[in-house]
Amino acid sequence: MTSIPFTRRLAMAAMTGALALTSMATVASADTTRLRFHTFYGTEIDPILKKFRDTVKENSGGDLRIQTFHGGELVASDQLLEAAKKGSIDIAHGHGGYWSGQVDIGNIEAGLPGGWTSLDEARAFFDSEPVDALLTAAYDEAGVVYLGKGYGHDYDLLTKEPVTSLDDLKTRKIRATSNVAKVLEYFEIPTVYLPAGELYIGMSTGVIDGAIYGGPIEYEQLKLNETAKHYTRLNMLMPGWTETFLANKEKWDGLSDEHKAIMEEAIAQFAADITGWLAEGNQSVVDKGDVFEFAVLPDEDSKQLTVAAQAVWQEEAERSARNAELIDLLVANAKAQGRL
Structure with a gap:
């Protein structure tokens, strides 16, 4: 029986190990759910987007990953709802004014003059069961899943x-x-x-x-x-606008209850971080004096x-x-x- 040279045995072992790792990575990849998240903001919120991605990855044990896109990167902001509906993106972050021609309540939920005069008032309004039910039904008819609200700031x-x-x-x-x-x-x-x-x-x-x-x-x-x-x-209007999170129906329905809960919590924190960032920016100008x-x-x-x-x-x-x-x-x- 011909013996195999030592260096070749090392090479074969390395190849076998690499194949095993590749196989394991393929299985891991197959078990990882990836979501495309498209915001209407630009690169100015990159630290907040990174925190959002990291939070989802950590809380899901790596089983759920978010790929983020800035305003206009994949689709124009006024096309975010349509993109989420078709599945070009999985989650849209925009506001109702972008799609008021497609969803009847778009302008109202985005913010009408005199609508609310504080963050607490706006949150209480949108968190109320009757308002939440109306928005859920409107976006369901539009072919997407309504996930919740975010809030702007001074106007x-x-x-x-x-x-x-x-x-x-x-x-x-x-x-x-x-x-x-x-x-x-x-x-x-x-x-x-x-x-x-x-x-x-x-x-x-x-x-x-x-x-x-x-x-x-x-x-x-x-x-x-x-x-x-x-x-x-x-x-007259504070916050001056509100923001809306929407999901592709098929993608959202395909998530486990655990992953849905992780996403809902992470999106709520992301929205709060945006509002906090806006508030800090405005206050920093006031503080300059x-x-x-x-x-x-x-x-x-x-x-x-x-x-x-x-x-x-x-x-x-x-x-x-x-x-x-x-x-x-x-x-x-x-x-x-x-x-x-």
């Missing part, structure tokens, strides 16, 4: 001159989105729409005298503090904004019976809070 007025009341704005042109513009026009305040990238030029050249776009951090990032210094808290001068609109004027917003609310209510039901709940909440 207020920046002007070149100080504001002490709504009357001060009647001689100034304010940049606003369509729904906010309808509310301001109720008070005979002139409005115009400009995209974010044009706000600096618009403010510095006098095309606009103020803008309702975001919070202190957004205004500072756009360098608008170089053109306007007066930040007025309107108490010399970026903006801060003021608050009088309570009575803030309440009048909610009253004026009723025309916008009723437009949404007329879109469907479900919208009407959701608006009724929004009205009841506003009355309970003393704004109507």
